[in-house]
Amino acid sequence: MSERREAPVRVALLGCGTVGSEVTRRLLDDADELAARIGAPVELAGIAVRRPDKHPDLPQHLLTADAGELVESDVDVVIELIGGIDPVRGWLLTALRKGKSVVTGNKALLAEHGAELAAAASESGADLYYEAAVAGAIPLLRPLRESLAGDRITRVMGIVNGTTNFILSAMDATGASYAETLDEATRLGYAEADPSADVDGYDAASKAAILASLAFHTRVTASDVHREGIRGISASDIVAAKRLNRTVKLLAICERVVAEDGTESVSARVHPVMIPRSHQLAGVGGAFNAVYVEAEAAGQLMFYGQGAGGAPTASAVLGDFVAAARNRVAGGRGPRESAHAALPVRPMGQTPTRYHISLDVADKPGVLAQIAQVFAVHGVSIAAVRQRDKHSTASLVVVTHLAPDAALQATVSEISKLDVVREVVSVMRVEGEDS
Structure with a gap:
């Protein structure tokens, strides 16, 4: 049996909100168990918070308002749970360039500056x-x-x-x-007072x-991702989906798209x-x-599992911390960035999708x-049509086959101008079915 390293793995924690508080508790309460898994003692060197006086439940000798100084101190791993871009970006770049491992849950920072952080990590090891x-x-x-x-991953949808x-x-x-x-979600704590980032x-x-x-070994930023929220979803959209034995979800869809000439691109x-x-x-x-x-x-x-919350997210953070700490003890390295494919990001207009269109x-x-003539002009094939009569108008539902999104949008735009169309009630994309 190998002997445990005497020198502790020293940890700096940036941010101590819902997730950070749980991470702190686990680092302190489960120190012996973590040490056994890592092969060295674990020492929480400091916790950076904006207002130390607002955290009377935390060990006061560990608190600091100077995150930059904590990052610069003698620590091995920096766990960042503050969020946002600046000044966090600078702190993490400093840590990585000095050879300190970084564990973060900062999706916004990674989506915009992940390549820069990965390069800094690679250069310093x-x-x-x-x-x-x-x-x-x-996981x-x-x-x-x-x-x-x-x-070879072809699609990630979730x-x-x-x-x-x-x-x-x-x-x-x-x-x-x-x-x-939305009001109910806010009351229950699922939605923030300003829910914009989510909805x-x-x-x-x-x-x-x-x-x-990650899936396509290509650098993709948040600005490359076509984005639409759920503010426009109505109760009638939900009813229309039920009539077709469907439901409505907000999905992130990332695909490897192969053109007819064999060239590949990424759609996000x-x-x-x-x-x-x-x-x-x-x-x-x-x-x-x-x-x-x-x-x-x-x-x-x-x-499948819990996508948020203090304890669930802390589980992911601590899993990363154990991996990083083990590498420090054994002298190993975690996986590097893999962006060798460098595929182009396909514009949304060129991405093949299917539409559900409800018309009065x-x-x-x-x-x-x-x-049907409008669909034909734009090269969009109709998969199904359903009609319901009501007095002097009729409700018409059209579901298309796969077509470039721009062609589908142009079709809807032209249909809305027809004299026989009273209203385009709703337009929604369809997933999860054969084209």
């Missing part, structure tokens, strides 16, 4: 781990980066934001409006950028979709997350023919 940045406690990023490193999933699940279950359900898709877009970067997008209730993601309710991965050799894989039209002969 430090580790950069960020499992907690996507899907909380769910997802490490399987993409390591377990599936010998495979629910990566618990707030929006809670809202859409509740709308589906109760028939309530978006506004009513407008920014949070999910950052996570999609990270997933696409976040938007609401209708999916069949038989699909694995349809039954994911409440604030849970789930990600569906397709790979050529491994086939279809599903990752005049109830007279020839209406369907006029609408």
